[in-house]
Amino acid sequence: MLRFWLQAAAVAGVYAALTMALAPFSYGPVQVRVSESLTVLPYFTPAAVPGLFIGCLISNAVMSPYPLDFIVGSAATLGAALLSYALRRIPWLVPLPPVVVNGAAIGAMLYYLYGVRPPGVPTALSLPADMGFVAIGEAIACYAIGLPLLKYLERHRRIFEY
Amino acid sequence: MTIRVEHLTHTYNKGLAYETKAVDDVSFEVADGEFIGVVGHTGSGKSTLIQHLNGILKPDAGRIWIGDIDITAKGVKMHEIRKRVGMSFQYPEYQLFEETVYKDIAFGPRNLGLADDEIDERVREAMSLVNLKFDEMAERSPFELSGGQKRRAAIAGVIAMRPEVLILDEPTAGLDPKAHADILSMINSVRERMGGIVILVSHNMDDIAATTSRVFVMDTGRLVRAGAPAEVFSDAGYMRGVGLGLPQATEMAAMLGLDGEPGAGVGAAAGETAPGTILDMDGLVDAIVSARIARGPDAIDGTPRGEEDRNGATRDEKGVGE
Amino acid sequence: MIRDITLGQYYPEYSIIHKLDPRLKLVVTLVYIASLFIIEDFFGYIIVAAAIFAVIAASRVPPRFVMRGLKPILIIIIFTFALNIFMTSGDVLWEYGWLHVTRQGLYTAFFMALRLILLIVGSSLLTLTTKPMKLTDGIESLLTPAKKLGVPTHELAMMMTIALRFIPTLLEETDKIMKAQQARGADFETGSIFRRVKALVPILIPLFVGAFRIAQDLAMAMEARCYRGGEGRTKLNALKFKRRDLAAAFVSAGYVAAIIMERILL
Numbered sequence: 001m002l003r004f005w006l007q008a009a010a011v012a013g014v015y016a017a018l019t020m021a022l023a024p025f026s027y028g029p030v031q032v033r034v035s036e037s038l039t040v041l042p043y044f045t046p047a048a049v050p051g052l053f054i055g056c057l058i059s060n061a062v063m064s065p066y067p068l069d070f071i072v073g074s075a076a077t078l079g080a081a082l083l084s085y086a087l088r089r090i091p092w093l094v095p096l097p098p099v100v101v102n103g104a105a106i107g108a109m110l111y112y113l114y115g116v117r118p119p120g121v122p123t124a125l126s127l128p129a130d131m132g133f134v135a136i137g138e139a140i141a142c143y144a145i146g147l148p149l150l151k152y153l154e155r156h157r158r159i160f161e162y
Numbered sequence: 163m164t165i166r167v168e169h170l171t172h173t174y175n176k177g178l179a180y181e182t183k184a185v186d187d188v189s190f191e192v193a194d195g196e197f198i199g200v201v202g203h204t205g206s207g208k209s210t211l212i213q214h215l216n217g218i219l220k221p222d223a224g225r226i227w228i229g230d231i232d233i234t235a236k237g238v239k240m241h242e243i244r245k246r247v248g249m250s251f252q253y254p255e256y257q258l259f260e261e262t263v264y265k266d267i268a269f270g271p272r273n274l275g276l277a278d279d280e281i282d283e284r285v286r287e288a289m290s291l292v293n294l295k296f297d298e299m300a301e302r303s304p305f306e307l308s309g310g311q312k313r314r315a316a317i318a319g320v321i322a323m324r325p326e327v328l329i330l331d332e333p334t335a336g337l338d339p340k341a342h343a344d345i346l347s348m349i350n351s352v353r354e355r356m357g358g359i360v361i362l363v364s365h366n367m368d369d370i371a372a373t374t375s376r377v378f379v380m381d382t383g384r385l386v387r388a389g390a391p392a393e394v395f396s397d398a399g400y401m402r403g404v405g406l407g408l409p410q411a412t413e414m415a416a417m418l419g420l421d422g423e424p425g426a427g428v429g430a431a432a433g434e435t436a437p438g439t440i441l442d443m444d445g446l447v448d449a450i451v452s453a454r455i456a457r458g459p460d461a462i463d464g465t466p467r468g469e470e471d472r473n474g475a476t477r478d479e480k481g482v483g484e
Numbered sequence: 485m486i487r488d489i490t491l492g493q494y495y496p497e498y499s500i501i502h503k504l505d506p507r508l509k510l511v512v513t514l515v516y517i518a519s520l521f522i523i524e525d526f527f528g529y530i531i532v533a534a535a536i537f538a539v540i541a542a543s544r545v546p547p548r549f550v551m552r553g554l555k556p557i558l559i560i561i562i563f564t565f566a567l568n569i570f571m572t573s574g575d576v577l578w579e580y581g582w583l584h585v586t587r588q589g590l591y592t593a594f595f596m597a598l599r600l601i602l603l604i605v606g607s608s609l610l611t612l613t614t615k616p617m618k619l620t621d622g623i624e625s626l627l628t629p630a631k632k633l634g635v636p637t638h639e640l641a642m643m644m645t646i647a648l649r650f651i652p653t654l655l656e657e658t659d660k661i662m663k664a665q666q667a668r669g670a671d672f673e674t675g676s677i678f679r680r681v682k683a684l685v686p687i688l689i690p691l692f693v694g695a696f697r698i699a700q701d702l703a704m705a706m707e708a709r710c711y712r713g714g715e716g717r718t719k720l721n722a723l724k725f726k727r728r729d730l731a732a733a734f735v736s737a738g739y740v741a742a743i744i745m746e747r748i749l750l
Contacts, residue, residue: 002711003703005639010699012647014691017654034684054644058616058651070607148685155261156305156693218663240671249667256657257664259689269686273669305693319668 004047007160011041011051012058019059035059036138037145039077039098042085044153045160049085053078069106076105091150095142102138107131163229163246163326163358165192165215170224172210184210185221186383192359192376199370199391200363202380203405208363209252211380212329215361216247228327245274248325252332254316258304263294263315266304270323288322291352293344310341314348326358334366346373371395371409371441379404396439415440420449495612501543502613505729506622512736513610519743520599520606528746529598535739536606543613550612554604561597568593618723620644625723638717646702654695661690 018035035055041048056077060070083097107130172185185207192198202208213219214226217233217240225234233243248270251257260266267288271281289296292314299307304315317333330349334342346369353360364370370377370391377394379387381404387394395401395412407413420440440446496502501509516536523529540550554561569589578585611619624641631637662672665686672683 001713002706003700005643006646006699006703006706007696009643009646009650010695012643013650013654014695016647017651017658018688018691020651021655021658034688037684037688050640050643054640054647058644058647144682145684145688148682149688152259152261152685152689153692155303156689160696213663216667218666240666241669244667244669251660251664251667254664256690256694257661257668257686259686259693269665269670270668273671323668 005050007045007047008049008051008054011038011048012053012055014038015052015055016058019055033137033141034145036098036102036141037149039080039084039142040094040146040150042081043088043091043094043150044157046085047160049078049081052081069109072105072109073102076102079105092147094150095139095146098142099135099138103131103135106134110134163194164227165327165359166227167191167214168225170211170214170221170226172207172214172219173222176222183383185214188224188383188385190378190385190388192361194359195357196359196376197353197374198359198361199374199377200361200380201365201367201370201377201406205382206380206404207383208380209331212249212331212361212363215327215329216249217243218249241274245323246325247327247329248320248323249329250317250320250331250333252335253313254320254333255309255312257319258312258316261303262301263289263304263307264300266315267319267322270319274323284322284324285318288318291321291355292318292348294318310337310344313337313341313345317345317348321352321356324356327361328352328356328358329361329363331363332365333362334364334369349373367395367407367409368411368442371412379406381405391441392439395441409441411440411442411446415446415449418450420446420453494615495545495549497544497613499542499544499613500728500732501539501609503728504613504732505723505725506614506618507626507723508725508729508732509610509614510619510622510626512732513607515736515740516606517603519740520603522743522747524747525750527750528743529595529602531739531742531746532602533598536602536609539609540605543609545609545612550605550608552608554601561600565593565597568596616648617645620648621719621721621723638713650695650698653698654691657694658687658691661687 015035015038018038019033022034038048038055039052041052053074057070057074060073077098080098080101083101084094087093087097107127111127111130168189170185170188171183173181173183175181188207188211200208200212210219214221215228217238221234225232227233228243228246231238231242231246258266260269264285267285268281271284276284285300286296289299294311294314299311299315304312307315313333317330320328333349334345337345349360349362350373362370362374374391377387377389377391378385379394379401386404387397387400391409395408398408398412398416401408408416440449516532520532523532540547569585576586614622620641623644624637627635627637666672670683670686
């Protein structure tokens with residue numbers, strides 16, 4: 001049981017460290033958070049669910065210019081992680097929940113709470129555009145990095161045992 | 163291939179109240195084929211210094227020439243530098259990531275854009291140089307290897323790039339005695355096989371004394387001594403002053419009063435000036451034997467300086483009795 | 485770049501704000517954020533601004549540190565401002581070609597920008613004056629009722645504490661791994677976004693394996709010291725309400741009252 005929580009702490013730590021190390025890209029309307037590639041981890045272990053949640057919480061609390069990121073972003077990450085865990089039987093579907101959930105939640109937050117309207121987009125489409133931009137950033141992290149990560153870690157599955 | 167460093171300075175936290183000069187106006191030259199040792203207390207700037215040589219860090223002031231390329235000039239391609247200068251960091255086994263040992267060692271050459279057959283040749287060569295049996299190890303996961311094997315695999319990854327300058331930061335750290343010795347002999351055989359400059363950063367003075375031809379001593383960012391090991395280690399007081407030790411044999415010789423005194427060296431007849439500092443156990447044994455021959459069986463009984471020997475006589479300054 | 489990042493924005497000082505119980509600070513911050521969405525007019529903003537300036541002064545954190553949190557989103561603020569000024573319809577005040585500035589636009593732009601700034605500044609104050617560890621303790625304490633619902637608050641808080649403790653270590657590891665791979669020719673700086681992204685795998689895998697190894701070792705160490713989980717566990721530095729926290733609570737209540745009254749009366 002302890003190992004479960006410590007593995008979760010490891011995931012949280014890596015997530016937070018990566019987000020902070022690559023700081024300029026990690027916050028703002030076009031977020032390419034490399035750490036989001038870790039959202040494939042629920043494929044290997046359920047400890048990744050609280051791990052991702054807390055990792056996101058820490059990164060947001062500590063360095064985000066958007067204080068509500070703290071609540072909305074982290075909740076979205078938790079929800080997405082749970083869904084990813086549920087989908088763990090199908091590898092290529094695992095990175096999908098974060099893309100969709102984060103896109104929708106963070107996009108909506110940016111639109112309603114911060115009034116972010118992307119340049120060059122007619123106002124009627126601003127909400128979907130906000131969501132779209134976040135989703136694109138997520139997709140790059142989750143699919144372009146996440147899937148190769150999954151493939152590599154598959155070979156080292158042993159480290160996830162407890 | 164030569165290295166030239168002129169007035170290299172690197173400042174951390176520039177402009178802030180707590181800015182520190184990690185490397186302070188360091189200049190030196192290294193000729194082709196030299197084996198250089200870099201020593202210094204923790205925080206003396208040796209790691210910072212060597213990270214400039216392969217372009218990972220950029221200096222705040224000063225210039226560095228690797229061969230005929232000024233790597234501190236604007237617009238220098240990292241690719242060009244990394245082709246020439248290879249570096250292995252402390253605990254390099256933590257950089258292993260690939261699915262197989264083969265693929266991990268091939269990572270470097272692949273980044274250089276080499277063709278597959280060239281890569282294959284280099285991986286095989288590197289593995290044999292580090293004594294990892296190709297047939298047994300190539301297809302295994304790097305994470306299955308033992309500590310010593312992992313380290314050798316990691317270093318192989320750097321060797322496979324065939325750098326003209328090989329820098330090794332504490333390659334023997336944390337290894338058991340056998341693995342430690344294996345790595346040292348591996349470094350020597352790599353050097354023989356590939357030529358080029360080798361730079362060894364280490365806390366282990368015995369390793370430095372045994373392998374290098376010139377030693378650079380770093381102290382709080384400055385290069386304070388540069389010379390042959392015998393020269394550098396002969397000044398025990400200074401070395402202690404900058405927070406460093408000496409090779410074990412040298413310490414022992416100092417304790418027994420054999421350091422560089424007339425007649426104490428190997429083959430020196432009584433009255434002749436000794437060849438100088440004792441750096442290894444062989445030298446120490448020879449010196450003890452010579453001293454006993456020269457001055458009789460009581461010459462050395464192991465009593466440290468300043469204390470009473472079994473006859474009640476106090477060892478004088480020199481420590482060696484009549 | 486990595487070296488210069490300090491964990492969080494904590495600014496060490498001796499001020500009453502720094503010494504307040506983190507639970508109080510958390511709740512007050514939430515109340516403050518909520519208040520920003522209640523006020524609608526100029527006077528409301530005056531109250532909020534006055535309050536926040538008072539807190540900044542009391543915290544003894546140099547204003548320029550507080551403003552630092554605004555830097556990353558300066559662009560957003562300016563952008564939203566410009567967009568609102570030009571795109572809102574209403575009584576036109578000034579025209580130039582197809583750009584027109586309306587009174588409503590000016591109003592909206594100004595207030596949206598102001599709200600955003602106050603939001604950021606207010607929440608920055610929380611992290612500027614509270615150590616991450618204390619924040620964790622505060623959150624764990626506040627979430628105790630959730631325990632009754634089966635939420636493992638102690639384990640989550642422990643996880644957070646351990647993760648926080650290891651982040652500097654992991655950051656150093658990331659730095660080292662990056663340099664080691666760079667020394668082997670890995671390139672994170674040039675190339676298309678896809679290439680650069682693939683180049684991250686040689687960093688992620690070792691980082692990951694390393695972090696999990698630490699977790700294993702730590703688990704063994706904790707078990708060896710008879711760690712048995714959260715039941716009946718006591719804290720070394722338990723959070724205790726002091727008189728100053730009570731005083732701060734009163735002041736905050738006063739603030740809330742002022743906001744509500746302003747809203748109702750004006």
